[in-house]
Amino acid sequence: MTAARSNRRQVLGRMAGIALAAAAWTTPGLVHAQSAWPSKPVKVIVPYPAGGSADIVGRLLARQYAQALDSPFVVENRAGANGNIGAAMVASAAADGYTLLVSTTGPLSLNKLLYKNTPFDPVTDFTPIALVAEVPLLIAANPSLPVKNMAQLLTYLKANPGKVSFSTGGTASMGHLSGEMVQRTAGVSMVHVPYKGSAFALQDLLAGVVGLSIDLVPTYLPHIVSGKARALAVLSEHRVASLPDVPTLIESGINATATGWYGVVGPKGLPPEIVARLNKITNEFLASTEGKAQLQALSVTPIGGPPEALGKFVVSEMAKWRPIVEPMAATIMQ
Numbered sequence: 047m048t049a050a051r052s053n054r055r056q057v058l059g060r061m062a063g064i065a066l067a068a069a070a071w072t073t074p075g076l077v078h079a080q081s082a083w084p085s086k087p088v089k090v091i092v093p094y095p096a097g098g099s100a101d102i103v104g105r106l107l108a109r110q111y112a113q114a115l116d117s118p119f120v121v122e123n124r125a126g127a128n129g130n131i132g133a134a135m136v137a138s139a140a141a142d143g144y145t146l147l148v149s150t151t152g153p154l155s156l157n158k159l160l161y162k163n164t165p166f167d168p169v170t171d172f173t174p175i176a177l178v179a180e181v182p183l184l185i186a187a188n189p190s191l192p193v194k195n196m197a198q199l200l201t202y203l204k205a206n207p208g209k210v211s212f213s214t215g216g217t218a219s220m221g222h223l224s225g226e227m228v229q230r231t232a233g234v235s236m237v238h239v240p241y242k243g244s245a246f247a248l249q250d251l252l253a254g255v256v257g258l259s260i261d262l263v264p265t266y267l268p269h270i271v272s273g274k275a276r277a278l279a280v281l282s283e284h285r286v287a288s289l290p291d292v293p294t295l296i297e298s299g300i301n302a303t304a305t306g307w308y309g310v311v312g313p314k315g316l317p318p319e320i321v322a323r324l325n326k327i328t329n330e331f332l333a334s335t336e337g338k339a340q341l342q343a344l345s346v347t348p349i350g351g352p353p354e355a356l357g358k359f360v361v362s363e364m365a366k367w368r369p370i371v372e373p374m375a376a377t378i379m380q
Contacts (some may be wrong), residue, residue, distance in 0.1 A: 055225070059333035079336050083143045083320055087118040091147050093132025095125045097245030098215060099181060099264035099366040104148035104306050106340060107178070108357045110331045111324065125242050130164055137166035137304045141315035144269070146324075147172070150181075151220050151306050152263075156364040159371045160218040173316035174298060174356035176328040178308040182263050182282035183211075183224050184292070186275045191257040196279045196298035199258075203234040212258035213247035213258040221247070221261040223367075224281055226306040226374055228295070231302045250281065261290070262306050281305070288345040307349070307363075324352050 081108040088111070092104040101123060108119040124132035132154035141147035147153075154168045166172070185196070191210070193199040203210055212223030217240040225238060239256050241247040251259040252274055259266065259275075267288060269275040275291045281304045286296060295302050310328060313319070331347040332335040343347050 051076060053210065064260060076283060083317075084106070084115055084117040087120050087142065088143065090119050090121045091132045091136050091144045092121055092123050092148070093129035093149055093153055094123065095204065095245050096213065097121045097265070098243050099262045099306075099346075100148060100308060101245075102264060102344060103178065103341075103346065104377035106337075107148055107331070108329065109314055110327055110337075114308060114327045115323070121273040124193050128157055128160075128218045130157055130161070130166075133157075133168075136311070136313055137171040139313045141173070141317070143312065143315040143316060143320040145313060147311050148178075150308055150364065151217065151309070152216075154221070154309050154311065156220070156367055156371060157218065157359050159364065159368055160375050169357075171314050173314055173355045174360070175310040175312060175321055176314075176325050177349050177351055177356040177359050178328065178332065179308060179341055180347050181306045181308065181344075181346045182280050182286050183220060183261060183304050183306060184263050184280045184286075185277065185278045185295075186227070186251060186259045186261070186266050186270065187278055188251055188254050188257050189273070189276055190254055191276075194222065194276065195279065196295070197292070199278055200232055200234060200353070203232075203236060207235040208237060210258060211239045211256040211317055212237045212260050213250055213256040214260055215244040215247050215262075216240050216242060219261075220304060220306045221259070221372065223374070224302075225260045226377075227302050227304065227370075228300060232300050237295035239245075248275075262344060285343045288341065290336065307359075308346075309360070311356070321353050 064378050090104055090108045092101050092211040095098045105121050108121050124135055129149060129152045133147060136145050136147040157164055158168055187193060208307045210226050212225050231235060244261050245257050248263055248265050250256050266275055278288050278291055279295050280292050281295055283303050329350045332350040338348060
């Protein structure tokens, strides 16, 4: 009996040892599964109001991330200060993958050149994820303005200096900077009317509160197609496929170009594995037939590439615009 009991004890001891060993191997796995990203909704911050081009692109991307990762990605519009408010929120968020930023040129490059103090640095305070796409700007007119092309507009502006207003998505936005560039290049004078986002700038153009808008194409495209607004020129180097009859500024005799772009970033220190997953999903969407069609319908040209490409692009954009923007900053920020 003593030997039998001893054997039973040995067997039970071995079983307990096996159970403990199994627990030691499986517990980390369980903990990892519980903490696997994403395990809760992810905020996708768009630093502009709903309805603008950045909002549209942000929602397209959020839907792709949600489908690929089987988890909610919720777009939040945090507008203000030409995108600085929303961008600052992301820059100060925890680097855990639950707060992302889909932004345009301003917060990710130009604002640092325009504002004396910004609550973040676009180069050092974000983790690049993907350079998404390039987007052209345009000059649009309310049909009540008696001009049908840039030549007529320039003649009208020279005959009415300082009497025509143009709306943009905000002070120091790409539309604003482009408007200043056009005025200086063409030798005309207009009144800038900044709004808290492209959707509001468009709204007052359609209502006839302002005669012109200078802004990104996607927000305005449906209204140009419907005839509620008139496109006078695009600011890209080449004509836009969705507006083939609209000439460029260069074709119109004004030697100037400007384009905007979209990028996805997270807070500084975002884990590499999260960056890699989001970058992969983004690039797959941009390369897909569906993604190309959706973006090209908005006059947006997909770019994509590795995360480092966005980081290098931000630095190059700041270097490109610095000699142009800094001399203008004191004037346009008044």
